[in-house]
Amino acid sequence: MQFVCDIERSLSGQPWRWRGRGADARAGDFRPDDLLTQLMLARGCPREALDAHLSPSITGFLPDPAIFKDMTRAAERIADAVERQEKLVVFGDYDVDGATSAALLIRFLGQLGLSASAYIPDRLMEGYGPSGEALVRLGAEGADLVVTVDCGAMAYDALAEAKAAGVEVIVVDHHKCAAELPAALALVNPNRLDECDEAASHGHLAAVGVAFLLAVEIRRILSQRGFFANRAKPPLLDLLDLVALGTVADVAQLKGLNRAFVAQGLKVMAARRNTGLNALIDASRLNRAPICSDLGFALGPRINAGGRVGKSDLGVRLLTTEDPDEAREIAHTLDLLNEERRAIESAVQEGAEAQLHGQHNRSVALLSGEGWHPGVIGIVAGRIKEKTGKPAIVIAIDDKGVGKGSGRSVSGVDLGAAIIAAREHGLLVAGGGHAMAAGLTVDADKVEALAEFLDDRLAAAVARAGDERAMLIDALLSPRGLNPEFVGAVERGGPYGMGWPAPRVVAGPVRIVKCDVVGNGHVRAIVSGDDGGRFKAMAFRAADSVLGQTLLHGGPGTKYWLAGRAKIDDWGARPAAELHLEDAAIAA
Numbered sequence: 001m002q003f004v005c006d007i008e009r010s011l012s013g014q015p016w017r018w019r020g021r022g023a024d025a026r027a028g029d030f031r032p033d034d035l036l037t038q039l040m041l042a043r044g045c046p047r048e049a050l051d052a053h054l055s056p057s058i059t060g061f062l063p064d065p066a067i068f069k070d071m072t073r074a075a076e077r078i079a080d081a082v083e084r085q086e087k088l089v090v091f092g093d094y095d096v097d098g099a100t101s102a103a104l105l106i107r108f109l110g111q112l113g114l115s116a117s118a119y120i121p122d123r124l125m126e127g128y129g130p131s132g133e134a135l136v137r138l139g140a141e142g143a144d145l146v147v148t149v150d151c152g153a154m155a156y157d158a159l160a161e162a163k164a165a166g167v168e169v170i171v172v173d174h175h176k177c178a179a180e181l182p183a184a185l186a187l188v189n190p191n192r193l194d195e196c197d198e199a200a201s202h203g204h205l206a207a208v209g210v211a212f213l214l215a216v217e218i219r220r221i222l223s224q225r226g227f228f229a230n231r232a233k234p235p236l237l238d239l240l241d242l243v244a245l246g247t248v249a250d251v252a253q254l255k256g257l258n259r260a261f262v263a264q265g266l267k268v269m270a271a272r273r274n275t276g277l278n279a280l281i282d283a284s285r286l287n288r289a290p291i292c293s294d295l296g297f298a299l300g301p302r303i304n305a306g307g308r309v310g311k312s313d314l315g316v317r318l319l320t321t322e323d324p325d326e327a328r329e330i331a332h333t334l335d336l337l338n339e340e341r342r343a344i345e346s347a348v349q350e351g352a353e354a355q356l357h358g359q360h361n362r363s364v365a366l367l368s369g370e371g372w373h374p375g376v377i378g379i380v381a382g383r384i385k386e387k388t389g390k391p392a393i394v395i396a397i398d399d400k401g402v403g404k405g406s407g408r409s410v411s412g413v414d415l416g417a418a419i420i421a422a423r424e425h426g427l428l429v430a431g432g433g434h435a436m437a438a439g440l441t442v443d444a445d446k447v448e449a450l451a452e453f454l455d456d457r458l459a460a461a462v463a464r465a466g467d468e469r470a471m472l473i474d475a476l477l478s479p480r481g482l483n484p485e486f487v488g489a490v491e492r493g494g495p496y497g498m499g500w501p502a503p504r505v506v507a508g509p510v511r512i513v514k515c516d517v518v519g520n521g522h523v524r525a526i527v528s529g530d531d532g533g534r535f536k537a538m539a540f541r542a543a544d545s546v547l548g549q550t551l552l553h554g555g556p557g558t559k560y561w562l563a564g565r566a567k568i569d570d571w572g573a574r575p576a577a578e579l580h581l582e583d584a585a586i587a588a
Contacts, residue, residue: 002017002018003015003016003017004016004017004018004473004476004506005476005506005508005561005585005587006588007561007585010471010563010583010584010585011546011547011550011583011584011585012471012546012547012582012583014469014470014471014583015470015471016470016471016473016506016563016583016585017470017471017472017473018472018473018474019042019472019473019474019501019504020038020039020041020042020474035474035475035489035490036054036489036490036492036493037050038474039474039490039493039503040053040054040493042474043255043493043500043501044255053259054492054493055263056259056260056263056264057260057264058237058240058260058261058264060260061256061257061259061260062213062216062257062260063198063199063202063213063257065213065214065216065217065220066217067196067198067199068188068189068190068195068199068202068210068213069187069188069189069192069194069195069199070186070187070188071186071188071213071214071217072217072221073185073186074147074170074172074185074186074188074214074217075214075217075218075220075221076221077145077168077170077185077186078109078145078147078170078214078218079218079221079222079225079227081114081144081145082109082112082113082114082218082222082227083222083225083227084144085113085114086114086144086145087117087142087143087144087145088109088114088116088117088143088144088145088146088147089116089117089118089119089138089143089145089146089147090102090105090106090116090117090118090119090146090147090148090149091118091119091120091121091130091134091135091138091146091147091148091149091151091152092118092119092120092148092149092150092151092316093120093128093129093149093150093151093207093307094120094121094122094123094128094306094307094308094312094315095150095249095250095304095307096245096246096249096250096300096303096304096315097150097206097207097208097246097247097249097250098120098149098150098151098207098307098315099120099246099303099306099307099315099316099319100208100242100243100245100246100249100315100319101149101150101172101206101207101208101210101211101246102118102120102149102316103118103242103315103316103319103320104208104211104212104215104239104242104243104246105147105149105211105214105215106118106316106320107239107242107319107320108215108218108234108236108239110320111234112218112222112227112234113231118313118316118317118320119134119138119146120307120312120313120315120316121134121312122312123307123308123312123374123375124374124375127404127430127441128151128404128430128439128441129148129151129152129154129155129158129430130146130148130151130152130155130158130159130162130169131158132157132158132159132160132161132162133161134158135158135159135161135162135165135167135169136161136162136165136167138167139162139165139166139167140165143167144168145168145169145170146162146167146168146169146170147169147170147171147172148169148170148171148172148173149172149173149207149208149211150172150173150174150175150206150207150208151171151173151175152169152171152172152173152182152184152187153171153173153175153176153177153181153182153187153189153191153432154175154177154178154182154420154430154431154432155171155182156180156182156183158182159171159182159183159184160182160183162183163183168185169184169185170184170185170186170187170188171184171186171187171188171189172188172189172207172210172211172214173187173188173189173191173207173210174189174190174191174203174205174206174207174209174210174434175189175191175416175432175433175434176191176416176417176420176432176433176434176435177189177191177192177193178193178420178424179193188210188214189210190202190203190205190210191203191434201256202256202257204252204253204255204256204258204499205247205252205257205258206246206247206250206252206258207246207250208242208243208245208246208247208250209243209246209247209252209257209258209261212236212239212240212243212261215236215239216236219233219234219236237264237268238268238273239268240261240264240265240267240268241265241266241268241269241273241274241277242265242274242277242319243261243262243265244261244262244264244265244266244268244269244295245265245269245277245295245299245300245303247261247262247265248262248292248295248296248300248495248497249295249296249299249300249303249304251296251436251437251497251498252497252498252499253497253498253499253500254292254495254496254497254498254499254500255499255500258499259495259500262292262295262495262497263494263495266289266290266291266292266495269281269289269290270289270290274319275321275322275323275324275327276317276318276319276320276321276327276330276331277299277318277319278324278327279318279324279327279328279330279331280299280302280303280318280327280331280334281299282328282331283302283328283331283332283334283335284298284299284302284335286298288570292494292495292496292497296497301338301341302331302334302335302337302338303315303318303319303334304341305334305337305338305340305341306333306334306337307375308337308341308373308375308376309337309340309341309344309373309375309376310333310334310337310340314330314333314334314337315334317330318330318331318334341375341376344373344375344376345376345379345380348369348372348373348376348377348380348394348396349380349383351367351369351372352367352369352372352380352384352394353384353387355367355368355369356384356387356388362390362451362455363390363391363454363455363458363459363462363463364390364391364392364393364451364454364455364458364462365384365385365388365390365391365392365393366392366393366395366447366450366451366454367384367392367393367394367395368394368395368396368397368403368405368444368447369395369396369397370397370398370399371396371397372394372395372396372397373396374396374398374404374406377394377395377396377404377405377406378394378406378408378437378439380394381393381394381406381407381408382408384408385408385409385410389410389465389466389469390410390462390466391407391408391409391410391413391415391454391458391462392407392408393405393406393407393415393438393440393454394406394407395440395442395447397444397447401443401444401445402429402441402442402443402444403440403441403442403443403444403447404439404440404441405439405440405441405442406437406438406439406440407419407433407437407438407439407440408436408437409435409436409437409438410462410465411436411465412461412464412465412468413435413458413461413462413465414435414461415433415435415436415437415438415458416432416433416434416435416436416437416438417435418438418454418457418458419431419432419433419438419439419440420432420433421457422440422450422453422454422457423440425453427442427446427449427450427453428440428441428442428446428450429441429442429443436498471504471563471582471583472501472504473504473505473506473563474490474503474504474505475490475503475505475506476505476506476507477505477506477507477566478507478529478531478533479507479508479510479527479528479529479530479531479532479533479534479535480529480531480532480533481507481533482505482507482533482535482566482577482578482579483577484568484575484576484577486566486577487566487567487568487577488568490503490566502565503565503566504563504564504565504582505563505564505565505566505579506561506562506563507529507535507561507562507566507579508529508559508560508561508562508587509529509530509559509560509561509587510527510528510529510533510559510560510562511527511528511529511557511558511559511560512525512526512527512551512554512558512560513525513526513527513528513534514526515551515552516552517543517548517552520541521541521542521543521544521548522538522539522540522541522542522543523538523539523542523543523547523548523551523552523581524536524537524538524539525537525538525539525551525581527560527562535576535577535578535579536569536576536578536579537562537564537578537579537580537581538578538579538580538581539551539580539581539582540580542581547581547583547584550584551584558586559586559587560584560585560586560587561584561585561586561587562579562581562583562584563581563582563583563584563585564579564580564581564582564583565579565580565582566578566579566580567579567580
């Protein structure tokens with residue numbers, strides 16, 4: 001195996017290897033399009049599909065929604081509700097995927113003349129997913145039909161109670177299913193075990209993507225019934241801004257249809273037609289059209305903050321309002337809640353890392369604490385996973401001895417399936433998820449048994465993932481090669497995200513001209529190379545890491561290879577390229 005720059009062990013302890021064949025952009029005959037083609041191929045794009053993936057369109061990737069189990073049944077029932085003007089309630093999860101899924105259906109149904117309402121459970125009081133009590137109450141209050149989005153695939157007891165009470169429920173979800181399905185009128189989920197191969201190939205869709213396909217099928221059925229004889233069909237593509245936001249924020253893989261959803265959704269978002277999203281963009285202090293990373297790091301966290309530390313329905317209310325004043329007020333509230341969330345998250349992160357030191361031999365980092373806020377455990381689990389390179393689960397235990405947990409996994413380790421297995425073994429009150437993320441409810445006295453179960457079940461997969469762990473590099477640059485033209489060339493291969501990783505480059509060799517700590521523990525370095533190239537490198541939250549300490553206190557004259565993501569810094573008078581550091585190595 002060829003190592004990039006002969007680096008077999010970097011400052012992070014990883015080898016550097018080429019993703020695909022790799023490219024050396026230092027050569028004088030380097031052409032951006034050569035690298036762009038290579039970037040696409042290295043991400044699994046077939047050579048014959050390069051054009052389709054470079055300019056992903058909805059028509060090029062959209063499947064026939066009818067291939068999914070229960071899709072037509074669900075669409076026909078909702079079409080009936082539209083024609084009969086029934087009372088329909090959308091029951092959503094409290095995260096971004098749930099909020100965007102609910103908002104998409106509510107906006108779409110509103111365009112059809114049906115005023116649907118939303119019900120978002122309170123994270124602290126009601127927990128994840130539909131409860132029998134809530135569904136029965138909605139029926140008693142007059143709901144003719146309840147559609148759950150981003151939840152319900154494992155809600156056996158709740159849906160059984162609803163059925164017994166005569167409440168019709170349709171489930172629209174994407175989380176892993178067991179062989180036995182709950183008692184729903186229809187359950188639309190590409191991750192059903194009985195799906196055909198073509199439908200199952202869309203298992204990477206977020207719930208909002210599944211909801212969009214449902215809207216396509218509803219419109220088709222209503223068209224066949226002559227519903228649009230005297231009225232215009234709703235423009236479904238106008239809803240893609242919601243699909244893009246939910247897809248990226250839920251860390252869904254950006255391959256196939258999801259690439260088209262996000263690429264086209266960003267164009268819709270740039271037009272700023274959604275009143276609530278428009279206000280959220282302003283509250284996020286974005287002075288340009290949002291890019292893919294903004295959805296995950298600026299817009300998504302603010303909507304999530306409502307469900308994590310505020311009122312759970314704020315996200316849906318924001319995304320469905322047409323009142324600019326109401327939108328600005330909600331967006332401002334979410335911005336303040338996001339600041340509160342950061343402070344709470346920092347406290348839980350500190351407690352979790354303190355426990356982590358005693359778990360070096362565990363295959364899964366399982367951390368729990370009394371009084372931890374359940375609204376931030378998923379974020380902390382993600383940070384622990386990045387720190388350890390292993391799956392991580394963080395559990396918040398309440399004063400009744402019940403723990404709410406959230407987990408994040410690494411490539412090659414199916415955490416969702418392990419959590420479902422733990423539930424079937426009687427270790428969990430509830431639990432489910434997908435390969436890369438999962439949620440659970442556990443009694444405090446079973447936390448240790450859960451840790452042992454997960455270690456036994458996942459040890460081999462985690463070991464394989466660790467053996468295969470390496471810093472994958474796409475291109476090697478001279479210091480002068482890190483420039484805006486290069487960044488622009490590789491950005492053409494986007495949108496980048498889970499399953500379609502942003503290009504990682506190595507630049508160097510360089511010497512450090514200046515290095516200091518800025519902000520919340522970020523390390524900033526100004527570096528230069530022998531070719532006269534000079535650029536800024538940022539290592540976020542790295543001040544206490546080996547990487548940060550080495551850069552801050554390395555010997556004078558030491559040369560480094562720097563690995564990270566090339567970005568545009570547009571704060572100055574002229575845009576400049578900078579490197580967001582992930583790793584470094586001493587240059588021989």
